[in-house]
Amino acid sequence: MLLFFALGLLVHFVFFASIFDIYFTSPLVHGMTPQFTPLPPPARRLVLFVADGLRADALYELDENGNSRAPFIRNIIMHEGSWGISHTRVPTESRPGHVALIAGFYEDVSAVAKGWKENPVEFDSLFNESKYTWSWGSPDILPMFAKGAGGDHVYTYSYDSKRQDFGAQDATKLDMWVFDNVKDFFHHARNNQSLLSKINEEKIVFFLHLLGIDTNGHAHRPSSRDYKDNIKKVDDGVKEIVSVFNHFYGNDGKTTFIFTSDHGMTDWGSHGAGHPSETLTPLVTWGAGIKYPQRVSAQQFDDAFLKEWRLENWKRLDVNQADIAPLMTSLIGVPFPLNSVGILPVDYLNNTDLFKAESVFTNAVQILEQFKVKMTQKKEATLPFLFTPFKFQVIQDLVASLLTYPLSHFVGYLLVFTLGTEVLVLSFFYRYMLTIGLTAFAAWPFLTQLWTRAKVTSLSWTFFSLLLAVFPLMPVVGRKPDISLVMGAGLLVLLLSLYVVTSLTKRKDSFIKEELLVHLLQVLNTVLSMYVVYSTQRSLLRKQGLPLMNQIISWATLASSLIVPLLSSPALFQRLFSILLSLMSTYLLLSTGYEALFPLVLSCLMFVWINIEQETLQQSGVSCKQKLTSIQFSYNTDITQFRQLCLDDIRRAFFLVFFLVTAFFGTGNIASINSFDLASVYCFLTVFSPFMMGSLMMWKILIPFVLVMCAFEAVQLTTQLSSKSLFLIVLVISDIMALHFFFLVKDYGSWLDIGTSISHYVIVMSMTIFLVFLNGLAQLLTTKKLRLCGKPKSHLM
Numbered sequence: 001m002l003l004f005f006a007l008g009l010l011v012h013f014v015f016f017a018s019i020f021d022i023y024f025t026s027p028l029v030h031g032m033t034p035q036f037t038p039l040p041p042p043a044r045r046l047v048l049f050v051a052d053g054l055r056a057d058a059l060y061e062l063d064e065n066g067n068s069r070a071p072f073i074r075n076i077i078m079h080e081g082s083w084g085i086s087h088t089r090v091p092t093e094s095r096p097g098h099v100a101l102i103a104g105f106y107e108d109v110s111a112v113a114k115g116w117k118e119n120p121v122e123f124d125s126l127f128n129e130s131k132y133t134w135s136w137g138s139p140d141i142l143p144m145f146a147k148g149a150g151g152d153h154v155y156t157y158s159y160d161s162k163r164q165d166f167g168a169q170d171a172t173k174l175d176m177w178v179f180d181n182v183k184d185f186f187h188h189a190r191n192n193q194s195l196l197s198k199i200n201e202e203k204i205v206f207f208l209h210l211l212g213i214d215t216n217g218h219a220h221r222p223s224s225r226d227y228k229d230n231i232k233k234v235d236d237g238v239k240e241i242v243s244v245f246n247h248f249y250g251n252d253g254k255t256t257f258i259f260t261s262d263h264g265m266t267d268w269g270s271h272g273a274g275h276p277s278e279t280l281t282p283l284v285t286w287g288a289g290i291k292y293p294q295r296v297s298a299q300q301f302d303d304a305f306l307k308e309w310r311l312e313n314w315k316r317l318d319v320n321q322a323d324i325a326p327l328m329t330s331l332i333g334v335p336f337p338l339n340s341v342g343i344l345p346v347d348y349l350n351n352t353d354l355f356k357a358e359s360v361f362t363n364a365v366q367i368l369e370q371f372k373v374k375m376t377q378k379k380e381a382t383l384p385f386l387f388t389p390f391k392f393q394v395i396q397d398l399v400a401s402l403l404t405y406p407l408s409h410f411v412g413y414l415l416v417f418t419l420g421t422e423v424l425v426l427s428f429f430y431r432y433m434l435t436i437g438l439t440a441f442a443a444w445p446f447l448t449q450l451w452t453r454a455k456v457t458s459l460s461w462t463f464f465s466l467l468l469a470v471f472p473l474m475p476v477v478g479r480k481p482d483i484s485l486v487m488g489a490g491l492l493v494l495l496l497s498l499y500v501v502t503s504l505t506k507r508k509d510s511f512i513k514e515e516l517l518v519h520l521l522q523v524l525n526t527v528l529s530m531y532v533v534y535s536t537q538r539s540l541l542r543k544q545g546l547p548l549m550n551q552i553i554s555w556a557t558l559a560s561s562l563i564v565p566l567l568s569s570p571a572l573f574q575r576l577f578s579i580l581l582s583l584m585s586t587y588l589l590l591s592t593g594y595e596a597l598f599p600l601v602l603s604c605l606m607f608v609w610i611n612i613e614q615e616t617l618q619q620s621g622v623s624c625k626q627k628l629t630s631i632q633f634s635y636n637t638d639i640t641q642f643r644q645l646c647l648d649d650i651r652r653a654f655f656l657v658f659f660l661v662t663a664f665f666g667t668g669n670i671a672s673i674n675s676f677d678l679a680s681v682y683c684f685l686t687v688f689s690p691f692m693m694g695s696l697m698m699w700k701i702l703i704p705f706v707l708v709m710c711a712f713e714a715v716q717l718t719t720q721l722s723s724k725s726l727f728l729i730v731l732v733i734s735d736i737m738a739l740h741f742f743f744l745v746k747d748y749g750s751w752l753d754i755g756t757s758i759s760h761y762v763i764v765m766s767m768t769i770f771l772v773f774l775n776g777l778a779q780l781l782t783t784k785k786l787r788l789c790g791k792p793k794s795h796l797m
Helices: 002-023 056-060 071-079 094-103 109-114 142-147 172-189 193-199 212-220 225-248 305-309 321-332 353-381 393-402 407-427 432-447 455-468 483-505 512-541 548-560 572-589 594-619 647-665 690-718 723-744 751-783
Strands: 045-051 082-087 132-137 154-158 204-210 255-260 280-287
Touching (some): 002 723, 002 751, 071 225, 082 321, 094 142, 172 212, 204 225, 432 647, 455 594, 483 572, 548 572, 572 751, 594 690, 647 723, 723 751
Parallel strands (some): 045 204, 045 255, 132 204
Antiparallel strands (some): 082 280
16 A cells, blocks of 8 residues: 555656646757847947836826826926836746846746746846946845856845845835945946946946835835835936936936836735736836837827826837847847847837838847747657557547446436536636535535434534635735734634633543643633734834744744644544644734634534534444544554445545635635735744745645644544545545646646646645645644653543
8 A cells, every 4th residue: 555655646746747847947048149230229328227016007197186206207208208018927026027128038937946036047138248237226136137147247236135124114215225326336436447447338237126116015005105105216216317327428318218117016015917007017218219209199009098197198109028128239239138039119219210120130030049949959859759649449448438337327426526526626717616616515414314313513514614605705815904804813713712621621531731731822822823913013004113022922833833732632622623723823923814714614614524424424324423522533543444435435535625625715825926915924024035935825825724634634533434545535536636727738828827727737736745745744733642741641531
């Protein structure tokens, strides 16, 4: 059996890894010949401003008084340059956005393994092709372009990463740091002959990365006064920097300025997916080689933005984000980035038709070079014998074997199983399918004899099934934070704890003191978690940052959440309740709204599930029915001898898979990238740390998963069934779902479509793999027993 599990696990790992080998290998190729326009460029230098996290509407719209938040930028639009919307692609994160802007391609998918922070492979960029580049800004953005640059001509100046604090009093200081350092740089250059000669060269780039708007958006939402005031300060800073450049270079008319953003931001302060608020970013250009404003009487666009922004009379020129890279290279006369897929937006250029034609031709040849290299690599890597036709006889033999079963039974079982599987698959696309499934679960006792045997248990099952069915209909977590709901969930946990502690005090066995001490410790932990959530929220609203004591309590709670349950009694319900209390304390710290109630309702349904499964066991004719109060978790118990698999066990396995999917999607935690809300981790840290924040949010997702697996351990124990047998059924159901998503994987369309199809397959394949490990974790949590002190004492349950 051990060999069987090992081989099965190996097969799943191979299938799991195959999707990464197919879709997550770098699309970048090397060996192309650099291409550049052979005509003199209009500009000697280029200044690129990237306001991280700035939405197009936030910059272009007028405030409630009819005034622009960025008067300098708006004056540029009306009197000096060209403007439009830059359409980004998912994932709308900082690294992919900057790579598209500066390198001209839509981020290498293999960069996900490095958290969007480092170059997975070397790639060419505007900075690399320039003679010199000076950049100021975030330490998360600047180093990746310096690493990819050949030679020593890209200079970076960044602040300490600890400044990127979502709980800081004033995030605009990040932008002020950039503006002040640029001014100091030019002041210093006047007294440094070597630096002065460099910045007077041609084909040079100045890059200002402005992170304050993004930080304020995450911390306070884009509708906040902090976010809007930051836009005004950035506008003032850009105005001052433009003045510095014009004064330093004597208004020589050889400087091009480009102002844009890497991505936008949702109303709830996140980004990463494909909502228009995330993908629509501003683009304003002026200076050497850029067309002056073009007055028009009418423009045709699918949106109503022009009227809302009162810019309907100024020609709007939209581009794809990657198109900005070839625009910048043509303006200063450097070779197009080798991996760029951007198409030169000639409507922005103020130059001769010959220059435009030469630039477009160079752009086309540069893209063609990539195609030639990719075609050569594909031919070299393709083995013809791998494409032999599939033998249809295999399918015919499979159908013939299935038809040997009685037709009525076969059709009935097939229809029910297919319907259930399709509901699970559709729930990945439509969360309300979980509501439909849970509603069907609620009616299940009334369609069997359970209603006549156990009315209270059946009603409890129906009630909690319907209550849990409400959650998939709720909005995605993080969009409407409500700390009062988190406090309410904490109070419900305390009331439930009070009931359990009261019942324990009425018992008279020898472990009463130790059990009470453990439960009282967990109650205290819940109270502390509620206090930390409340006080942290108040502190952040006052812009006082995360209190150190709150941070210590949060991390201590997280560290103890898997240890304290091991001190409780191994009795079935006491151990499960202890696990719930410990995990709920951590979950409260990671909650921002209604999702705090989710694991509590889910756990109540799990407790009822354990009871109702024992009722079905008696109904199926199993003679020995144990009392739940007498059942204990035991690591060495071997119950494989009790009975064999039956049809009811397939239903139990299906229930588990359905509850696991509900645990994933019940609150919308991983429906898409932007479902994650950084505010969930503010009790633990506010300084930006992608891997740490991602790990905390992943643990938040796994907590309901662990609760379901622990309940499943109890179901296996109470129904007297081998865990191996039932677990294999679960794996079969999961694999059938995975087969669905394997054929639904897309290699065409938008990144959102492709990424979503791949993520669905990865989630289901991960389920089959992690079920093995989480099953082991559930066994550890339910069967292991630690003692506070003294020797073990024997007792009777």
